[in-house]
Amino acid sequence: MHKLVLIRHGQSQWNLDNRFSGWADVDLTAQGLEEAKEAGRLLKEAGYSFDVAHTSVLKRAVRTLWGVQDEMGLMWIPVLTDWRLNERHYGALTGLNKAETAAKFGEDQVKVWRRSYDIPPPALERADNESVHDPRYAGLDPALIPDTECLKDTVARVLPYWHEVLAPAIRAGQRVVVAAHGNSLRALVKYLDGISDEDIVELNIPNGVPLVYEFDENLKPLRHYYLGDAEAIAAKMAAVANQGKAR
Numbered sequence: 001m002h003k004l005v006l007i008r009h010g011q012s013q014w015n016l017d018n019r020f021s022g023w024a025d026v027d028l029t030a031q032g033l034e035e036a037k038e039a040g041r042l043l044k045e046a047g048y049s050f051d052v053a054h055t056s057v058l059k060r061a062v063r064t065l066w067g068v069q070d071e072m073g074l075m076w077i078p079v080l081t082d083w084r085l086n087e088r089h090y091g092a093l094t095g096l097n098k099a100e101t102a103a104k105f106g107e108d109q110v111k112v113w114r115r116s117y118d119i120p121p122p123a124l125e126r127a128d129n130e131s132v133h134d135p136r137y138a139g140l141d142p143a144l145i146p147d148t149e150c151l152k153d154t155v156a157r158v159l160p161y162w163h164e165v166l167a168p169a170i171r172a173g174q175r176v177v178v179a180a181h182g183n184s185l186r187a188l189v190k191y192l193d194g195i196s197d198e199d200i201v202e203l204n205i206p207n208g209v210p211l212v213y214e215f216d217e218n219l220k221p222l223r224h225y226y227l228g229d230a231e232a233i234a235a236k237m238a239a240v241a242n243q244g245k246a247r
């Protein structure tokens with residue numbers, strides 16, 4: 001049996017401030033760092049170890065991974081960073097407060113922007129898109145740098161990473177951990193579990209909690225589960241869903 005561990009980053013400053021983050025490179029809060037370490041402790045206690053780690057090019061995911069590695073005594077394993085694991089690009093909503101946006105445009109509209117499968121948030125003007133000049137994307141065809149993304153667009157970049165990088169490593173017997181983001185992980189989970197475009201709307205991934213997938217030898221998921229206290233995890237998922245309320 002193969003296993004994969006997915007972890008959404010711990011609380012970021014813009015999670016705390018309730019702002020749309022997307023590709024903005026926001027750091028973890030003290031709580032977020034503690035969540036990362038707690039995830040590492042949980043994994044270690046449960047007997048997990050990893051041969052390789054994958055993360056995005058955004059520091060909230062990278063630093064979460066560092067916290068996990070540090071607690072597990074695994075600072076030495078290879079780490080691959082890749083833009084395809086980045087958060088979904090939030091377009092012109094990036095930086096806006098989610099509750100204020102809901103008060104202005106309505107909670108239903110904000111839910112469409114946050115959770116619909118194929119309706120993207122309003123796009124940034126290319127001239128306003130700082131990622132185009134960001135050295136971390138310098139090797140990338142500028143046409144691949146999004147001005148906004150819906151989940152479907154995120155699936156279109158996350159799945160090649162799964163098929164080309166993650167799945168072959170898991171199949172070869174490597175123990176893999178992925179530290180990424182709410183929506184890049186929703187994209188992967190949608191594919192792994194065959195979740196419909198309608199049902200994915202209600203899926204929210206909590207910050208800083210290890211999500212374990214068990215696969216058969218063909219990488220068909222057998223089951224998945226979060227590590228940690230079930231009630232606390234449910235409360236974290238509800239808190240993510242409620243970020244789009246007007247208050």
Ligand SMILES: O=C(O)[C@@H](CO)OP(=O)(O)O
Nearest residue numbers: 019020021022087114182
């Ligand atoms: O702001 C974002 O980039 C994401 C994740 O924090 O938020 P949401 O849950 O609203 O998609």
